[in-house]
Amino acid sequence: MVGRLREMRCEVSFLKNADGSASFSQGATCVWASCSGPGDVHASKANEEAMTLDVSYRTNCGDNKFHELNNIIQSTLSKAINLELFPHTSAAVTIHGIQDDGSIGAVALNGACFALLDNGMPFETVFCGVLVVRLKDELIVDPTAKQEAASTGRVLFSICRGSDGGPEVCSMDAIGPWDFEQLEAAWCYAQPSARAIFDFYRNVMQRKHSVDEQ
Amino acid sequence: MRLQPLTICEKAVITEALKSGKRFDFRHLEEFREVRLIVGAEVGTAICSIGNTKVMAAVSAHIAEPSPMRPHKGVINIDVDLSPMANYANEHDRLGSKGMELIRLLELIIRDSRCIDVESLCIRAGKEIWKIRVDVRVLDEDGSLLDCACLAAITALQHFRRPNVTLEPHHTLIYSEYEKAPVPLSIYHMPICTTIGLLDKGQMVVIDPTDKEAACLDGSIVVACNKRKEVCALHQSTNLVLSTKQIERCVKLAMSRAEALTVVVSDVIKQDQKERSAYKRPEGFAITVPELILTAGTAAARQLHPDVKEEPMEEETRQPRAYQPSVILN
Numbered sequence: 001m002v003g004r005l006r007e008m009r010c011e012v013s014f015l016k017n018a019d020g021s022a023s024f025s026q027g028a029t030c031v032w033a034s035c036s037g038p039g040d041v042h043a044s045k046a047n048e049e050a051m052t053l054d055v056s057y058r059t060n061c062g063d064n065k066f067h068e069l070n071n072i073i074q075s076t077l078s079k080a081i082n083l084e085l086f087p088h089t090s091a092a093v094t095i096h097g098i099q100d101d102g103s104i105g106a107v108a109l110n111g112a113c114f115a116l117l118d119n120g121m122p123f124e125t126v127f128c129g130v131l132v133v134r135l136k137d138e139l140i141v142d143p144t145a146k147q148e149a150a151s152t153g154r155v156l157f158s159i160c161r162g163s164d165g166g167p168e169v170c171s172m173d174a175i176g177p178w179d180f181e182q183l184e185a186a187w188c189y190a191q192p193s194a195r196a197i198f199d200f201y202r203n204v205m206q207r208k209h210s211v212d213e214q
Numbered sequence: 215m216r217l218q219p220l221t222i223c224e225k226a227v228i229t230e231a232l233k234s235g236k237r238f239d240f241r242h243l244e245e246f247r248e249v250r251l252i253v254g255a256e257v258g259t260a261i262c263s264i265g266n267t268k269v270m271a272a273v274s275a276h277i278a279e280p281s282p283m284r285p286h287k288g289v290i291n292i293d294v295d296l297s298p299m300a301n302y303a304n305e306h307d308r309l310g311s312k313g314m315e316l317i318r319l320l321e322l323i324i325r326d327s328r329c330i331d332v333e334s335l336c337i338r339a340g341k342e343i344w345k346i347r348v349d350v351r352v353l354d355e356d357g358s359l360l361d362c363a364c365l366a367a368i369t370a371l372q373h374f375r376r377p378n379v380t381l382e383p384h385h386t387l388i389y390s391e392y393e394k395a396p397v398p399l400s401i402y403h404m405p406i407c408t409t410i411g412l413l414d415k416g417q418m419v420v421i422d423p424t425d426k427e428a429a430c431l432d433g434s435i436v437v438a439c440n441k442r443k444e445v446c447a448l449h450q451s452t453n454l455v456l457s458t459k460q461i462e463r464c465v466k467l468a469m470s471r472a473e474a475l476t477v478v479v480s481d482v483i484k485q486d487q488k489e490r491s492a493y494k495r496p497e498g499f500a501i502t503v504p505e506l507i508l509t510a511g512t513a514a515a516r517q518l519h520p521d522v523k524e525e526p527m528e529e530e531t532r533q534p535r536a537y538q539p540s541v542i543l544n
Contacts, residue, residue, distance in 0.1 A: 015268075015299065015353070015354045016266040016354055016356050017299075017300060017301045017302060017354055017355065017356075018298070018299050018302065018354070019302070021299070025499075028255055030499045032299070032353060033299075034298070034299035036215060036298055036302035037215065037302075039215030039216075039302065040215055040216055041215075054298070054305075054306060056297065056306040056307070058295060058297060058351065060259065060270070060272035060274075060349060060351070061272050061274040061347065061349050062274075062347075062349070064295065064306075064307065065307050090215065092215070092298035092302060092305075092306070094297045094298050094299040094306070096270070096297070096299065096351060096353065098254075098261075098270065098499050099254055099255055099256065099259070099499045100256075101255070
């Protein structure tokens, strides 16, 4: 098994117009994410009980109206943020996949979380994404594009931080045949990675809010 | 979300400053902002930034059937995406008038100026051609959007390599990049755009206006020209009446700009080719972007746990420093 994350890099608040922005990369995979809101919403989309979330993952090429990642990101976001705090408003979350070198789903989730953190959204719990693939009966965490293409099964965990500070599965997207033991093993490998990502969130946000470093 | 309009007092201050020849970013009226250009690890991707405006362009190609009217000509499609990232007033998958204007002008500049040889994109007359798609993604906007989009698109087109093909009697073989070297597009010339703001009914010019300045101007004129001193496109945004002399002055400014930027684009492409031919794995946006484009005023790219890294340390220390093309023209 290869239970390692590639090197993570992040830069926050670099876009002029968006309220919160982040450029996040894991190895050579890189996304730019932005979050604007809560702001006013068009009457047709307004929800009097909760904030309207407008999430879109944009690829480099082609039409972006529907993308398979939108679902998992949207459901994770609505769990991680207490939407009922802001009725009659909307927030737009955009994630541009700038460069894809594997595990783009996980990177997009992490980038989205950074953008929301940078915007100062009130979180119920922070979240992150970890992709685990099975390659010849071997589990690989955070695969490169080559490993991902050769894999026989993929599972994308969207992970929340539980009340005890440990990682908890928020949602999951599995492709390919998986039996229960394999999934459990994949989850075991994903946990330390999730902890590492949560620590990274803390580091970056501490850096951002510290006065003396700038 | 709705856009916040410029306040009246802000507008008054900016207009007054411009009229006395001063600008809020300490530029002269005829001074451009810094241009930064980066190409990605995948062929045909580029990010360009002019001041705070940031645009990404990606080029892709696939095989399609030509139109019966032009059986031996390839097709170039341009797509623009204005997401809420660029401006919170935008909506996902909806272009609006600004986006439509951008698409039409990019089509005019890139397709209709015939800078790309479309006949070389034909594989089998009437049957198969290459369809080139240029996707322009606006990431952040702060004036001179067209300049930035055009520069990113041109760089991406220069950077792009299409797969090599051979013709067999009954089928076409498409090679991967490992079997046969991919082929660059044949590009005749590089049209470069320059936005010139007009003040005082065109008496004064304000070069490369930011968003706030643009809101105070009477109008603007966009000149696209190449280094051979040919004007490829001319577009005026409002209905000001300009004299020939004023337009000539704008064109002259645009020409010197085009010459300088052409050098930058070819430098970036050359540098990238050198690195690729030396079998160096291009880092692309992952490392260079935080260093070159993101100027948040915070510490440089951070890293977590150096021991978790898969790459060896040298990979990171020798960063392509010479790879930082930036021009300030006076």
